[in-house]
Amino acid sequence: MARFQQYDYIINRRSTNGYQGFYGLGWHGQMLTRLDSAFNRDVSVKDGQEYTAIIDQSDSFPSELKEIRQASLDINADLGLLVLNGKIASARKNAAEFMPVLEAIKQIGSDIANIFNASVKSLQEVTVMSSHLNNAGFLASLAVDIMDRNLYERANDCRWWALTSAFRRNLAKSDLSDADTSEISEILSYINTLYTVYTNLYLYDTQGEILAVSSPQQLGSVGMRVDESSGFRSAMVNADSQSYSVSSFTPTALYNDRHTYIYNAAITDLTDTSKVLGGIGIVFDSEPQLAVMLSEVLPKEPDGSIMQNSFAVFTDRKGMILSVANHFLYRVGEKLPIDDTYFKLKNGQTSSMLIKHSGENYVLGIAASKGYREYKTKDNYQNDVIAFVFIPI
Numbered sequence: 001m002a003r004f005q006q007y008d009y010i011i012n013r014r015s016t017n018g019y020q021g022f023y024g025l026g027w028h029g030q031m032l033t034r035l036d037s038a039f040n041r042d043v044s045v046k047d048g049q050e051y052t053a054i055i056d057q058s059d060s061f062p063s064e065l066k067e068i069r070q071a072s073l074d075i076n077a078d079l080g081l082l083v084l085n086g087k088i089a090s091a092r093k094n095a096a097e098f099m100p101v102l103e104a105i106k107q108i109g110s111d112i113a114n115i116f117n118a119s120v121k122s123l124q125e126v127t128v129m130s131s132h133l134n135n136a137g138f139l140a141s142l143a144v145d146i147m148d149r150n151l152y153e154r155a156n157d158c159r160w161w162a163l164t165s166a167f168r169r170n171l172a173k174s175d176l177s178d179a180d181t182s183e184i185s186e187i188l189s190y191i192n193t194l195y196t197v198y199t200n201l202y203l204y205d206t207q208g209e210i211l212a213v214s215s216p217q218q219l220g221s222v223g224m225r226v227d228e229s230s231g232f233r234s235a236m237v238n239a240d241s242q243s244y245s246v247s248s249f250t251p252t253a254l255y256n257d258r259h260t261y262i263y264n265a266a267i268t269d270l271t272d273t274s275k276v277l278g279g280i281g282i283v284f285d286s287e288p289q290l291a292v293m294l295s296e297v298l299p300k301e302p303d304g305s306i307m308q309n310s311f312a313v314f315t316d317r318k319g320m321i322l323s324v325a326n327h328f329l330y331r332v333g334e335k336l337p338i339d340d341t342y343f344k345l346k347n348g349q350t351s352s353m354l355i356k357h358s359g360e361n362y363v364l365g366i367a368a369s370k371g372y373r374e375y376k377t378k379d380n381y382q383n384d385v386i387a388f389v390f391i392p393i
Helices: 052-057 065-090 096-161 165-171 178-194 218-222 232-236 286-297 342-346
Strands: 003-005 007-015 029-032 198-205 210-213 250-252 259-260 262-268 277-284 309-315 322-323 350-357 360-368 387-393
Touching: 007 309, 096 262, 096 277, 096 286, 096 309, 096 360, 165 178, 165 198, 165 262, 165 277, 165 342, 178 198, 178 210, 198 218, 210 218, 232 262, 259 286, 277 342, 286 309, 286 322, 342 387
Parallel strands: none
Antiparallel strands: 003 007, 007 029, 198 210, 198 277, 250 259, 262 277, 309 322, 309 387, 350 360, 360 387
16 A cells, blocks of 8 residues: 555556466556545445345355354344343243343344444445456456457558558569469468468459468469458458458358458559559458457466356357357357347446356456457447456356
8 A cells, every 4th residue: 555646545566467478578567546435335236236145155255254244143143032031031020121121132232233234245245246346347348458459450460461562563463473473472471470360361353363372271272262251342442551341250261161350451553552453361360369368368266277167258249259268168150148238238338247147146247349549440340349258256
């Protein structure tokens, strides 16, 4: 705890856990929370909502608080028996004057028990339940922010590589020689070795015919026309170097018939930049990449392993699963079995609540994507993604 600008603050300082093996430059994150507001009741813990049963069943709440509440109930029960015995004794002795005293003792005992019960319940909800709810919402927001920022770079990559002079020079030729194709393929392969988040990079002409690929496993696709669902057609109608197009998240032969995104950008003539010569398509390796994003935000045990029975999911607005981490029954392309109201969260909005899912109690954090910089905010690309983080309780 420290005092800063005339206020007392609780300070929480953490080093990075890294991301995919990258630990940055040794920076630390530090959060300051004003002491006078640190323990305020969270608005997401709704008044009147009954958590007692869940709290009693859960291992996530301090056992000492449960013991205090139970002890107060036991003491009050014993006091009630003593008062009852006192009433019986008074009746036998015909000492009615003791009855008001006994009633007062009973009322005081009841009041004390209620105070203990309310205090313990408030401590559990404020210090633990609020923490769980805030944490779940934060983790969901973090997951979808990581996704937006990651895919923002994918949009940048395709636009940047479309400006490669060798691509533009070769595609301007009426016929590509073997040497031309070889040069393009070598450049694509070199790029792909540096950017392992892609399974394949390919160049195509204005009709969508694939001219060269980066992956040896995709050589069979050279000479074939890319599917309309790849998003190439939209790239061909816009010569602006700031423009790009993205496929829907659908299965494609370019990703072994699995779901993924393909990013496209137009390749234009070196001298006449308004003339589109073809395009570049980059196949995002969505299966492991999205799963890692989700796994990174899931709560961890002291040994660094993912908390047992916790899981996280990316979906679209219709509830279709884009990726899932730490759950082995849900599949990409299927609908997440949860009420449709959860998919109506506004862009940039975060929420958390207690739910019962598949017969188990969870703290659920939800967050809807809001984009990053101009990505999905000012570039006319709309692709709402919702992150769900389920933490057992």
